[in-house]
Amino acid sequence: MSNWKTFGIDAPLVPTLYLLAAVLLFVQGYVLRPAAPIVLEVIAAVIVFVEGGLFLHTTVRGKYRLFDQLIPRLGVKATDQILDLGCGRGALLTRLAGQLEKSGQAVGLDLWHSRDQSHNAAAVTQRNVTALGLTDRVKLVTGDMVALPFSDDQFDVITTSFALHNIHGIQQRQRALQEAVRVLKPGGQLVIIDTGHHAAEYRQILNAAHMDVREAHSLGINGWWSGPWMNSYLVRGVKV
Structure with missing residues (x-):
């Protein structure tokens, strides 16, 4: 995968x-x-x-290694409701869906901008989902991270990988994270994998939203987008 x-x-x-x-x-x-x-x-x-x-x-190999290292640590349950924000063509989304049974669901949300990922389109992602035999566990939604079309306390796990930094302006990124916290169930976890220089900003926003930040660290050479000065990092919090 x-x-x-x-x-x-x-x-x-x-x-x-x-x-x-x-x-x-x-x-x-x-x-x-x-x-x-x-x-x-x-x-x-x-x-x-x-x-x-x-x-x-x-982009070709490293980030997939990061995903494969992360998922076993999340403790995803087979019946969980999962939301992947900025899912793109489904690299992380389909890995998460593979942890579920038919009673669970993984929802992928994106605006499908090809400048963020080559040939990014809902039809392409759906084709990948179908090829992997995950159509009964995956739902794709076209939507904006700053205004999520979901109910409060709906998801057990919310992930976003290499998407938040594409939202311009600290207020808009703050709104996106506040929305993610809103639709996360109490006790659920929010996992951010990103690049850029916003890790401290994300921690501050999650703390202000009464999230218990459990992890915040760099992810090493597999997440170097040109070098250690443009690295990838993980921020993971639990809604209390």
């Missing part, structure tokens, strides 16, 4: 830009001036190329 051809590439324009920048730096520093190559530009080209390679590693 870790096939990037099935679940797509995150921010597909980014690795292309890394590769293009590396080529341009190399050309400028070595090819155009072979008599006096600009060593710093060649070194910069190599660094940019490595950064692009790390990005590709995370």
Whole structure:
């Protein structure tokens, strides 16, 4: 289930830009001036190329390893009601649904923006769900994380992976997390996997929403979106 051809590439324009920048730096520093190559530009080209390679590693392989390490620790019950916010093409959603019986359900919500993930569309995600034999346990909903179309206290587990940082503005991200807490059952857990520099912000919002934050830490090299300065992290809280 870790096939990037099935679940797509995150921010597909980014690795292309890394590769293009590396080529341009190399050309400028070595090819155009072979008599006096600009060593710093060649070194910069190599660094940019490595950064692009790390990005590709995370989106093609690393993030799936993070998901597979996380799920056994969540203690998902076979009858749980699960919500995956910003589900994309279903990489985490289908893994969670695989933990359920027919009496459980995993709901995937997204606005289906292809700039966030290659070929991101509800029809593509539904095709993946069907191919994995999970149609009886998965429901897809088109909706916005800042205004969830669900009742209060509806879900046992809510997850969101690499989606919150795509919401611009701290007030909007705060609203999205408040909405997630609203639809989470008491005793249920909210799990955030994200990148960017919002980990402290997320902890603060969850604390203000009376969530018991149980975990908040970096996820290591499998979550490096170009390097340790753009890492992935986990924030997990329980509704009290």
